[in-house]
Amino acid sequence: MSMMSGGKKTGTLTGPWWGPFSKWHVTPVPPEIHWVRRRKTPENHWKPSLDNFYKDVEFTSDLDPDYKELLHKIIRSPGSFYSYGGYRGMCVLVVAPSQGRVFYLFRD
Numbered sequence: 001m002s003m004m005s006g007g008k009k010t011g012t013l014t015g016p017w018w019g020p021f022s023k024w025h026v027t028p029v030p031p032e033i034h035w036v037r038r039r040k041t042p043e044n045h046w047k048p049s050l051d052n053f054y055k056d057v058e059f060t061s062d063l064d065p066d067y068k069e070l071l072h073k074i075i076r077s078p079g080s081f082y083s084y085g086g087y088r089g090m091c092v093l094v095v096a097p098s099q100g101r102v103f104y105l106f107r108d
Helices: 050-054 058-062 065-076
Strands: 024-026 081-087 091-096 101-105
Touching: 050 065, 050 101, 065 091, 065 101
Parallel strands: none
Antiparallel strands: 024 081, 081 091, 091 101
Protein backbone atom coordinates (compact mmCIF):
# COMPACT_ATOMS: atom_id res chain seq x y z
CA MET A 1 0.00 0.00 0.00
CA SER A 2 1.32 3.44 -0.74
CA MET A 3 0.50 6.86 0.64
CA MET A 4 0.32 10.10 -1.26
CA SER A 5 2.81 12.79 -0.27
CA GLY A 6 2.65 16.15 -2.01
CA GLY A 7 0.87 14.54 -4.95
CA LYS A 8 3.53 11.84 -5.34
CA LYS A 9 3.24 8.17 -4.65
CA THR A 10 5.85 7.26 -2.03
CA GLY A 11 5.70 3.50 -2.48
CA THR A 12 5.81 2.98 1.28
CA LEU A 13 3.33 3.12 4.07
CA THR A 14 4.22 5.99 6.35
CA GLY A 15 2.86 6.15 9.88
CA PRO A 16 1.10 6.70 12.02
CA TRP A 17 -1.57 4.14 11.30
CA TRP A 18 -4.79 3.51 13.18
CA GLY A 19 -6.05 0.03 13.97
CA PRO A 20 -9.70 -0.78 14.54
CA PHE A 21 -10.97 -1.90 17.92
CA SER A 22 -12.39 -5.11 16.45
CA LYS A 23 -11.26 -7.98 18.68
CA TRP A 24 -12.93 -7.70 22.09
CA HIS A 25 -12.00 -9.46 25.33
CA VAL A 26 -13.73 -9.80 28.68
CA THR A 27 -12.22 -8.52 31.91
CA PRO A 28 -10.33 -9.14 34.07
CA VAL A 29 -7.30 -8.28 31.91
CA PRO A 30 -4.90 -11.23 32.18
CA PRO A 31 -1.10 -10.98 32.22
CA GLU A 32 -0.60 -10.25 28.53
CA ILE A 33 2.19 -8.66 26.61
CA HIS A 34 -0.15 -6.20 24.81
CA TRP A 35 -1.06 -4.46 28.06
CA VAL A 36 2.50 -3.74 29.17
CA ARG A 37 4.21 -0.73 27.58
CA ARG A 38 6.80 -1.60 24.96
CA ARG A 39 5.41 -5.13 25.06
CA LYS A 40 7.66 -6.39 27.82
CA THR A 41 6.78 -9.66 29.52
CA PRO A 42 4.55 -9.06 32.57
CA GLU A 43 6.23 -9.58 35.93
CA ASN A 44 5.26 -12.23 38.51
CA HIS A 45 2.05 -11.50 40.45
CA TRP A 46 1.13 -9.01 37.73
CA LYS A 47 -2.09 -7.02 37.93
CA PRO A 48 -3.21 -4.65 35.17
CA SER A 49 -2.83 -0.99 36.11
CA LEU A 50 -2.41 2.43 34.58
CA ASP A 51 1.17 2.40 35.80
CA ASN A 52 2.16 -0.74 33.90
CA PHE A 53 0.11 0.27 30.85
CA TYR A 54 2.03 3.55 30.65
CA LYS A 55 5.28 2.23 32.25
CA ASP A 56 7.84 4.96 32.90
CA VAL A 57 5.35 7.77 32.30
CA GLU A 58 4.83 9.76 35.48
CA PHE A 59 1.55 11.54 34.70
CA THR A 60 -0.55 8.70 36.16
CA SER A 61 0.37 9.91 39.66
CA ASP A 62 -1.41 13.20 38.84
CA LEU A 63 -4.75 11.52 38.14
CA ASP A 64 -7.60 11.69 40.65
CA PRO A 65 -7.10 8.64 42.94
CA ASP A 66 -10.84 7.81 42.82
CA TYR A 67 -10.79 7.74 39.03
CA LYS A 68 -7.68 5.56 38.99
CA GLU A 69 -9.17 3.20 41.58
CA LEU A 70 -12.39 2.85 39.57
CA LEU A 71 -10.50 1.93 36.39
CA HIS A 72 -8.36 -0.58 38.30
CA LYS A 73 -11.49 -2.16 39.79
CA ILE A 74 -13.02 -2.46 36.31
CA ILE A 75 -10.00 -3.98 34.55
CA ARG A 76 -9.37 -6.42 37.40
CA SER A 77 -12.98 -7.67 37.74
CA PRO A 78 -15.34 -9.61 35.48
CA GLY A 79 -18.19 -7.90 33.65
CA SER A 80 -16.48 -5.40 31.35
CA PHE A 81 -14.84 -5.50 27.94
CA TYR A 82 -11.64 -4.20 26.36
CA SER A 83 -10.05 -4.03 22.93
CA TYR A 84 -6.68 -2.94 21.57
CA GLY A 85 -6.52 -0.63 18.57
CA GLY A 86 -6.06 3.04 17.77
CA TYR A 87 -2.63 4.47 17.15
CA ARG A 88 -0.39 1.59 16.03
CA GLY A 89 -2.75 -0.81 17.82
CA MET A 90 -1.26 0.20 21.17
CA CYS A 91 -4.26 1.98 22.68
CA VAL A 92 -7.03 0.28 24.61
CA LEU A 93 -10.74 0.93 24.86
CA VAL A 94 -12.42 -0.31 28.06
CA VAL A 95 -16.22 -0.49 28.26
CA ALA A 96 -17.83 -0.98 31.67
CA PRO A 97 -21.60 -1.37 31.21
CA SER A 98 -22.29 -1.77 34.96
CA GLN A 99 -20.59 1.58 35.63
CA GLY A 100 -21.91 3.32 32.52
CA ARG A 101 -18.30 4.22 31.67
CA VAL A 102 -15.94 4.03 28.73
CA PHE A 103 -12.20 4.59 29.09
CA TYR A 104 -9.85 5.28 26.19
CA LEU A 105 -6.20 4.83 27.06
CA PHE A 106 -3.97 6.36 24.40
CA ARG A 107 -0.39 5.20 24.13
CA ASP A 108 2.31 5.81 21.55
